[in-house]
Amino acid sequence: MRNKERVLSTGDRVALALFILAGAFIAITSVSMATVRIVELTSGATIPVSVEFIDAPAIATAGDESLPVLIDTGVVTVTDLPATGVVPGVLGQIAFAVTAAGLVAALITLSLRILRGTVFDRTNTRLVMGAAILALVGAAAARFFDNMLAGAAMAHVTEGSFDTAVLTVEPFPYLLGAFAAAIVGTVFVVGDRLQRDTEGLV
Secondary structure, eight states, X not given: OOOOOOOOOHHHHHHHHHHHHHHHHHHHXXXXXXXXXXXXXXXXXXXXXXXXXXXXXXXXXXXXXXXEEEEEEEEEEESSOOHHHHHHXXXXXXXXXXXXHHHHHHHHHHHHHHHTTOOSSHHHHHHHHHHHHHHHXXXXXXXXXXXXXXXXXXXXXXXXXXXXXXXXXXXXXXXHHXXXXXXXXXXXXXXXXXXXXXXXXX
16 A cells, blocks of 8 residues: 655644644634733622723824824723623633634644644644634634623623624624635645545556
8 A cells, every 4th residue: 555644845844843832822822812811800809801992983093183083993891890700801812712722723733743744634624624613603602702891891881881893793704714614624634535546546
């Protein structure tokens, strides 16, 4: 039987090794950032929370000049955030950390397999598709919990008197991500099938 492994050039190996190092750094940084944010949320201290508005009027100033504007995003500071905001805030950070770490782990595993010469096979296809699904689901979950946190923060600060658009959904990035994932997954599926068909002829 012909060996399925392929020999990579030195440049390819160096690039993949750098990719692995960068991925490890990203995973560690993401988990650290999520941990710091969770500590902030659970400490009861004053914390910043990003919120979205429905064309809220505001005044922009520069020296003695002022200009009326409409804003759609901003940051509010909240003290003693209630549990209705702390819980989704913590869950959002957990979703973010798990997604980042899981995505990096899958791609590092894929890179290590490629370094060993295995490019197209069923395991690599599963790794690619699993990473793509995790990224889409994790990003959506983190966004959902962040929306809940923003809503709770605004309700706490304004006692429910300020109308905001904190529960927003932007489907285009997810559709674009799903389309890109489908293309990459198709490449690996077709590559694996062509490789097996070619080996069967030898």
